[in-house]
Amino acid sequence: MGGHEMPDNMTPDERAQIQLERLQSTLNRAYRNVPFHRNRQNRISEKTGKDPSLLEDLSEISGLPFMARKHLGKHYPYGLFAVPLRDIVRIHTAPGTSANPTVTGYTRQDLLNWREMVSRALMTGGVDSYDILQISLATGLANWGRDYKDGAEALAVGVIPNTPLSPEKQLMVLRDYKTSVLVTTPSEAVRMAGRMFRAGLNPTALNLKRLILVGEPVEQGFREHIEAQLHVDTWLHYGLSEVPGPAIAFECEHRQGLHISDDHFLPEIIDPGTGAVLPEGEAGELVLTSLTTRAFPLIRFRTGDRARLIQEPCKCGRPMIRMEWLEGRTDDMLNVNGVKVHQDQITGRLKDALGFVPTFRHYLRKQPDEKNLLEICIAVNDKLFSDEIKMLERQLRELKTGLSETLGVPVQLRLKEKSSF
Structure with missing residues (x-):
């Protein structure tokens, strides 16, 4: 594993101290190696007389400027990489918000971290080595398919990788290969259920017992409907296509919000109009800062997703902060089958x-x-x-x-x- 998971028995203060140390390390790496971040550091230093990488408390991050999607395309292709290209072992391209695509890179350690996060999210959802996990995601989420494959294989799960198939072939694989876990988007799950019933395929004849839903938030009524229709449990995962990676946040068995992998990402909720950090418990725009990413650090990245942080401890005992992922967006992007346009x-x-x-x-x-x-x-x-x-x-x-x-x-x-x- 990547070795960056924090033990669950840490005190809140111990957890915050490690987050602060990782944040300082991320800022130092970004300011030292990325001109975009270094120029921002210099402007802050000139204005305040302080080095912004020497934060003494996590709350001081609110004094740093935001990153937005426009910055990712503006510095195409490698302008935001914080390590030499010789250290990059995977390069991913995704549509940007301009003519230039978004290009992200990973070091070997970054890939281990992603595998660790995805494995933890799957394991929390009850996935184990007895399962057959099938991945069915749109072209725009193909990279997530690879991450789910890596994370599941680390748990010795049998994996049917993400492959473009006709709806009929997807159903055939679902039935004949004895799929027990399906990773897909909520909208695709609904369509697959409709196709099953029209084909006369009774869900009770399947091995399917669990849906991992990604790409879109879901309402309780939807979950109850799809669970009753297919006789499955549903588990919601949240990810970012710009990082890119899935399972940044995931549900536990209590389904009371998504646990954020805050050993890897620091979350904030801001007013999308003013950029001000909102009081605890208020809904607004989710902002994420990477804590362990080496190749492509994100510092206060505005996701455009609406969310609310839940500070109260979860009954499952996991210390990670939770979020409620809300419908709608704070920007003018459309979510098409989990892909943002x-x-x-x-x-x-x-x-x-x-x-x-x-x-x-x-x-x-x-x-x-x-x-x-x-x-x-x-x-x-x-x-x-x-x-x-x-x-x-x-x-x-x-x-x-x-x-x-x-x-x-x-x-x-x-x-x-x-x-x-």
């Missing part, structure tokens, strides 16, 4: 393909029997498409394919008269 990503792709930015609108289109998709309506323009039908169809097909590959989600294009916008 920003308007600027669509704008950049349209401009690349067409040479200019047309008038367009985008929506999340929910489909009961298929994957939810991103619908993009483009205003018809003389400059835009050919009058020839075959040419028009080809242009639309190529544009749709390019958008889907770039964003990692299903896309539907529609042409509309500008007057209808």
Whole structure:
């Protein structure tokens, strides 16, 4: 294992001291090796006369500036790496909020830390070596599939890796391979349940007993419905595609919020409008700072996710702080099958393909029997498409394919008269 898990029998003060030491180490590494962070350090020092890496209390982190998604694309590809490229053993690319993708890197130790976090989350959900774990995630969450595979294999679990399959093949594997744990998104779980019943496949004939739900928050009514329909338990995991990695937070058997891996990440809740840290127990935007990540440190990263921290001890006895993951977002991103999509990503792709930015609108289109998709309506323009039908169809097909590959989600294009916008 990575060796960064804190013993559960630590006192709160001992836990806070280790978090502070890890935070100081992260800040030192970032300020020493990353120009973006070093320039911020210099500005703080000039303004306050203090070195921001010499924090004496965790609460002092509120004096540091935020990181946002725009910074990840602006410093493409390796501008935010805090270690030499020779120390990087994995590079991951994800859609950014601009024309540039987000590129993240991992050292060997980073990968061990992720494996440790995912294994702990799975083990807390009762997954063990007797299970067969199947992973079914969208293209945009493919990296999470790899992390769940690594984390499960560390527990000697039998793993069916994340592989693009037709819905019929997914059901066949679920049935024939005796899957007992399925890692998927809530929306995909609903669609899979619908397909099972239409195919005449009775859930009682399956070995499936546990769903690990990722990518989207869920309401209690949804859980009760899907658990009753499929005769399974559900366990919610929270992750960030920008880090990227799953299981930053996870549920225990009491389902009273998600335990945050605060031995690896320091959470804050802020007012999304003012950026001020909110009083204990108030709902706002979740901000995360990495404590053990070596290659790609995040310092006060604004997630855009709505949450509330729960300070009271959990009945399970785990000392990690919990959060309630709330519906909705504090930014203008859409969550499509667990993959976050920003308007600027669509704008950049349209401009690349067409040479200019047309008038367009985008929506999340929910489909009961298929994957939810991103619908993009483009205003018809003389400059835009050919009058020839075959040419028009080809242009639309190529544009749709390019958008889907770039964003990692299903896309539907529609042409509309500008007057209808």
